Amino acid sequence: MLVSLTVGKVDAGVAVLLTEDKRLIEFPSILLPPDIHSGSIVDINVSRNLPAESRADQQFSALQHEIFSSFGTSTPSAPNLRCRNATQTSVVLEWDPLDLATSELRSLSLYRNGTKAGVIPKDKLSTKISGLALDTEYTFHLVLRTSAGQYSSERLTVRTHKMTDLSGITVTPGVMPPQLKDSLAETVERIGAKYAETIRIDTTHFVCTEPRGQAWEKAVEMNVPVVVPDWLKGCEREGRLVGVRGYYLDADPKLRQMGQPSQQVLAAQRLSVGAPQARDSPRIEHTPPTPERSTQGGEGFGGQGTSEPPTPPPKxxxxxxxxxxxxxxxxxxxxxxxxxxxxxxxxxxxxxxxxxxxxxxxxxxxxxxxxxxxxxxxxxxPAESDEDDxxxxxxxxxxxxxxxxxxx
Structure with a gap:
């Protein structure tokens, strides 16, 4: 079909063409003859190219099939959150590797009691939350954001331990004599704690007698408390978690003492040892001896001796x-x-x-x-008067x- 159009305005990139019914059409100037100017009339032949349409349809269908086979067969999975360890003031959480399918990771966030606690780095599969309250319940969940959408894990409820619950303690040994190391393992087993040969994210205490070795360096780097074996003995003796300030490896040796005995131990000591001593001591220390009359220089109890004798017991x-x-x-x-x-x-x-x-x-x-x-x-x-006499x-x-x- 042949169409005649009048050139209304020619610019460097676009020319304005007018139809017979005064409609405007923008047309690329590069497609017009080079000697065209305003007022020129050009004829444009318009026709449908069916072979070109068929080729375009085939290309578009192939592209759709490729996209669907690459991105439409699998979707990302929600994170699987679980508790690895819990102590009196901290919780260690871990999860399986993230399944992103063909999507891209945007962010991974941890929520505590419905409030965002922080963003987890991409290559991390565990995290430790410290500074928690004693014997308190907390609810955690993960939120995964990807290019294919947002996915949330199930909510996990964790309760921190009491002071008498030592099951959350994880001990890693350092440089120490072999016999002491064996005794340390037995103590850990008796109190119900955990024993780990290497430093891990859930290691709560590093026990050693000498500040050297790769494990010691890693413990210092991870800010894990470095204590002496007496600390575990103190926990076993009291039956609860004791403070580590007096048991640090570089602390004053005078402070490295066993913790105070529990109330039950003190009561047993009072019954077995303390009570008889408390009854016998006053009679021995405070009761004066009975004096002998011959050594006091007096006659009976009314004698005029040089010193007054102690009061004897009654007859x-x-x-x-x-x-x-x-x-x-x-x-x-x-x-x-x-x-x-x-x-x-x-x-x-x-x-x-x-x-x-x-x-x-x-x-x-x-x-x-x-x-x-x-x-x-x-x-x-002397008599004062006869009446008195x-x-x-x-x-x-x-x-x-x-x-x-x-x-x-």
Missing amino acids: PAEERLAEERAEDEAEQTRGEVARPTVLSKETEVEDDDDDESDSTEQGRESRDIESPEPQMKTKPA DDDSSERGNKDDKFDEVAL
Whole structure:
């Protein structure tokens, strides 16, 4: 089909052609004759090229088949997240190699309790999350973003351990004597911990006695605590996880001591050892010896010695009564001056015999009052009046009567 068009405007790249009904058509200037200018009329023959269309259709179908066979038969898989190890304050997570199919990896992110915790590098298959709370549940999941779409793993719930749970401890030995290394392995087995010959991501403690070797260098590089074997002994002794500050390899040797024993151990020690010593010690250390009268230089308990003897233990009532009666008989020969003192002493002896609940201290006070010699030396006060003499004589007579009754 032949079409006549009028050239309206010619530019360096595009020419504007006008149809008879004044429609505009943009046409490449390079396809027009070189002497064309505005106002020129050109004839364009328009026809359909069927062979060219067939060839284009065949090429397009081949391209679609190649794309489908390369990218449409497989899709990426969601990550498979699992817990490798858990301690009191950390969790180690791991997953299988990522299956991206024919897509490209955009990012791999870790989420903790629904919040993004960080982006995982492309070549990593595990990660360690530290700084967690003691005995607390956490939920983790991975989100994989690819050129073929986004895929999420299943949610994994992990609970951190208690202080008494030592199953999360993973120990790697370093340079130490062979016997000590064997003992270390036995201790690890007894407390329920794990023993790893090489440094891994889940290694919690590196145990050695000398700071050398490739394993020690790797532990320092990975910031793994380097401790001495006594640290495991302390954990076994207390039955819980103990601090490592005093057990570092470069710490002060004075701080490398066993941890404090548990409450059960302390209670057993008190029952088996501590209680008898606590009962026996006061009697041995604090009870004074009973003094002998011959070494004090005094006569009885009322003697005038150079030093006052310690207070002896109380005597039985019968023995004290017999001594007092013997002293009373001796005083009768000395005159009537001593009778009031002896009478008061006999009266207190009778009171002591009747009252069986008197304490040891009251007995001691009564003996201090009963000393006869100082009272014998005391002279009676002069009479102030006749009435006082009468009263004293009557009172003395009454006391004499009482004394006679007691003496009989």
